[in-house]
Amino acid sequence: MKVYGLIGYPLSHSFSKGFFAEKFQREGITGCVYENFPLTSISELPALLERTDLYGINVTIPYKEAVLPFLDEFSPAAEQIKAVNCICFHAGKRKGFNTDVxxxxxxxxxxxxxxxxxxxxxxxxxxxxxxxxxxxxxxxxxxxxxxxxxxxxxxxxxxxxxxxxxxxxxxxxxxxxxxxxxxxxxxxxxxxxxxxxxxxxxxxxxxxxxxxxxxxxxxxxxxxxxxxxxxxxxxxxxxxxxxx
Structure with a gap:
C-alpha cells in the first residue's frame, strides 16, 4: 500500500484527505491511501519520514517553512519562496515543491x-x-x-x-x-x-x-x-x- 498524507496542526478541517479519497474512488486508483498526520511539533517529523511506505506528503500550517531543514532539494519556486507544501521522495532524496504556485x-x-x-x-x-x-x-x-x-x-x-x-x-x-x-x-x-x-x-x-x-x-x-x-x-x- 502506498501511503500519502498531510502534515500540519490542527488538521480537523483539512481539504486534502477528502479530496484524495474521492479522487482515488472516482479514478479507480487502487493500492493508495491518503492519511492525515497531525504533528503537534515539527520534532515528530523525523519518525514519520522513516516510514518506508510513504510516497508523498503535503504540508500545511504551521510547517510550510519548518520542514525546509529536513529536505535535500527544492523546486525553483520553493527555493525562492522558502515555503514547501509538497514533498516528494525519489532516489533516497526528499524534494520540496510549492504547488500553491x-x-x-x-x-x-x-x-x-x-x-x-x-x-x-x-x-x-x-x-x-x-x-x-x-x-x-x-x-x-x-x-x-x-x-x-x-x-x-x-x-x-x-x-x-x-x-x-x-x-x-x-x-x-x-x-x-x-x-x-x-x-x-x-x-x-x-x-x-x-x-x-x-x-x-x-x-x-x-x-x-x-x-x-x-x-x-x-x-x-x-x-x-x-x-x-x-x-x-x-x-x-x-x-x-x-x-x-
Missing part, C-alpha cells in the same frame, strides 16, 4: 485580459509570496498592501481611487473575510472598482467573501480560492507520480 497560476491564467496590467496583493504572508512568484513569471507588476506601511509595501490608507483604477487585478491573500468572520472585507475604496477589474480571493470558505461580493456589485470579474486548492492538490499528485 502551480494552482494559483493555472487558475489565474484563463482570467487575464490585456487590460489586466498591474496588480495589488493584499497581505504579506506565505500565500502572498506564492502570488508574487506567479506575477513575476507573468511579468505583471504588483504592489503589496499591508496594514501598516513597511519597506516594499503600502498601507491600506494609501489606496485611493487612482491607485484602484491603475491596478486592475486585486488579489486577497489575507484571512480577512474567512469563516467565521464573514462580515469583514479588506479596507478598499470599492466604489472605484469597475467591470475592468479582476478580484481574486484565496479564501474558499465562504465561497463568496464580502470582498468578492463588493467587487461583483461593481461589475468586476471575481474568483475564489477553491479551484486553486483543487489544482494544487492535483499538481501534488502529478509530482508524486511523474517519471523522474
Amino acid at each position: 502551480i494552482g494559483f497560476k493555472r487558475s489565474l491564467l484563463p482570467l487575464i485580459k490585456p487590460h489586466h496590467t498591474h496588480a495589488l496583493i493584499l497581505g504579506t504572508g506565505g500565500a502572498a509570496k506564492a502570488v508574487m512568484f506567479v506575477l513575476e513569471e507573468l511579468n505583471i507588476p504588483f504592489t503589496v498592501v499591508s496594514r501598516s506601511a513597511q519597506p516594499g509595501t503600502v498601507a491600506y490608507e494609501a489606496l485611493d481611487a487612482a491607485v484602484i483604477e491603475m491596478h486592475t487585478i486585486i488579489i486577497n491573500t489575507s484571512p480577512v473575510g474567512m469563516y467565521p468572520q464573514t462580515d469583514a472585507a479588506p479596507a478598499l475604496p470599492y466604489d472605484a472598482i469597475t467591470r475592468h477589474h479582476l478580484l481574486y480571493d484565496l479564501i474558499y470558505n465562504p465561497a463568496e467573501t464580502l470582498f468578492l461580493q463588493k467587487g461583483a456589485a461593481q461589475g468586476a470579474v471575481t474568483k475564489n480560492g477553491h479551484e486553486m486548492l483543487v489544482l494544487q492538490a492535483e499538481a501534488s499528485w502529478e509530482i508524486w507520480n511523474e517519471k523522474q
